[in-house]
Amino acid sequence: MQLTLENNKNTKSDKLPFSRTNPFQAKVLKNINLNGTSSSKETRHIELSLKGSGLSYVPGDALGVIPANDPELVAALIEEMKWDEEEVVTVGKQGETMPLKEALTTYLEITLLTKKILQQAAAFTENEELQKLVMIENASQLKEYCYGRDLLDMLRAFGPWKASAQDIVSLLRKMTARLYSIASSLTANPDEVHLTIGAVRYTAHGRDRKGVCSVLCAERVQEGDTLPVFVQANKHFFLPESQDKDIIMVGPGTGIAPFRSFIQERAVNKVTGRSWLFFGDQHAASDFLYQNELEKYQQDGVLTKLDTAFSRDSAQKVYVQHKMLENSKELFEWLENGAYFYVCGDKEHMAKDVNEALISVIEKEGALTRDAAEAYLKDMQQQGRYQRDVY
Numbered sequence: 001m002q003l004t005l006e007n008n009k010n011t012k013s014d015k016l017p018f019s020r021t022n023p024f025q026a027k028v029l030k031n032i033n034l035n036g037t038s039s040s041k042e043t044r045h046i047e048l049s050l051k052g053s054g055l056s057y058v059p060g061d062a063l064g065v066i067p068a069n070d071p072e073l074v075a076a077l078i079e080e081m082k083w084d085e086e087e088v089v090t091v092g093k094q095g096e097t098m099p100l101k102e103a104l105t106t107y108l109e110i111t112l113l114t115k116k117i118l119q120q121a122a123a124f125t126e127n128e129e130l131q132k133l134v135m136i137e138n139a140s141q142l143k144e145y146c147y148g149r150d151l152l153d154m155l156r157a158f159g160p161w162k163a164s165a166q167d168i169v170s171l172l173r174k175m176t177a178r179l180y181s182i183a184s185s186l187t188a189n190p191d192e193v194h195l196t197i198g199a200v201r202y203t204a205h206g207r208d209r210k211g212v213c214s215v216l217c218a219e220r221v222q223e224g225d226t227l228p229v230f231v232q233a234n235k236h237f238f239l240p241e242s243q244d245k246d247i248i249m250v251g252p253g254t255g256i257a258p259f260r261s262f263i264q265e266r267a268v269n270k271v272t273g274r275s276w277l278f279f280g281d282q283h284a285a286s287d288f289l290y291q292n293e294l295e296k297y298q299q300d301g302v303l304t305k306l307d308t309a310f311s312r313d314s315a316q317k318v319y320v321q322h323k324m325l326e327n328s329k330e331l332f333e334w335l336e337n338g339a340y341f342y343v344c345g346d347k348e349h350m351a352k353d354v355n356e357a358l359i360s361v362i363e364k365e366g367a368l369t370r371d372a373a374e375a376y377l378k379d380m381q382q383q384g385r386y387q388r389d390v391y
């Protein structure tokens, strides 16, 4: 399948370096589901070729992917509004022109609804419900309306519309790139970049919803296709320069991604520093991402310690932070020995729980007050020894 993605032939400029505005069309070498058939999750392992791009990265960096919208959703929008898909519309600040279908597929965010979109859309309909919703005193209801809904919901709910395709297109934001923590080491995999992408699927307001980029990767990108990508350096997430430093990595779910890169890099460089990984997910049988690789690294001594927490395998839910607390004595010894501590993955819950657990470990094993434990952690942060890549 040839994806109809922006700039899909690397023709924009061969001279300019590839970047967010001039992405490289990376060929998909591999795209597999890491989860077992019984899993409620789908996590894709994707390998891309960077051959000929001149792009390079170091462990800790992210890859930006510029996605395209679901053709079924684009078709549903065109059908709903009885638009002509060939109609030429103007998009963006530079006033680029393209057929409507292309604009809705590759150029515009059609799954994101904002207060501003609804407020501006109110000028194109007399629908009383919408007029009421955009009144200043209803700001919180407006915000609530946007959550879990998209453009199609809005167009279906608040007609009849007195708007041209161009009027609606002008309300929409430009498609933004999605970032993914790089899951490979370039030293270990020359000319390649690997990603670990969790498919975002949920039901809201009676419709099944699909994350734009993650579901594109899960359902529509096949080996041999290309994806527009760029490298996004991350100055705040990196391996210690010194090869003899110990590292502790906490990366449940897709949070494992940068640590696969770290471990691969350290394996190639034959570093002397120890490494300890905490991984977690729902079930060991179906959700232990990269299990074989990790166990092999452990056997080979590249990974000194591997602790796992599978939350749905026991009556009492066990998470990575519980494994940290169980190992508090040894964990504190590693910290006292100068270890670097890394967290990657869920920002809302996991990263906060891990931060709390870390403070508890320092408090208990260092016989410190909570304030002193927090100061200890702050000091680690200032030394670059507590780094987070959370989203």
Ligand SMILES: Cc1cc2nc3c(=O)[nH]c(=O)nc-3n(C[C@H](O)[C@H](O)[C@H](O)COP(=O)(O)OP(=O)(O)OC[C@H]3O[C@@H](n4cnc5c(N)ncnc54)[C@H](O)[C@@H]3O)c2cc1C
Pocket: 062, 067, 111, 147, 148, 178, 179, 180, 181, 182, 196, 197, 198, 199, 200, 202, 203, 204, 210, 211, 212, 213, 214, 215, 254, 255, 257, 389, 390, 391
């Ligand atoms: C630095 C960085 C690194 C990252 N690394 C990775 C990685 O290694 N692997 C990975 O899988 N992801 C990673 N992400 C997240 C990734 O960038 C995307 O945000 C993710 O894949 C979703 O994008 P999408 O286009 O599929 O979904 P979108 O179309 O952008 O939709 C996602 C949005 O849907 C909404 N939503 C989700 N669930 C619900 C719900 N139940 N109800 C209502 N609304 C909901 C939320 O608003 C959410 O922001 C990273 C993010 C950052 C910033």
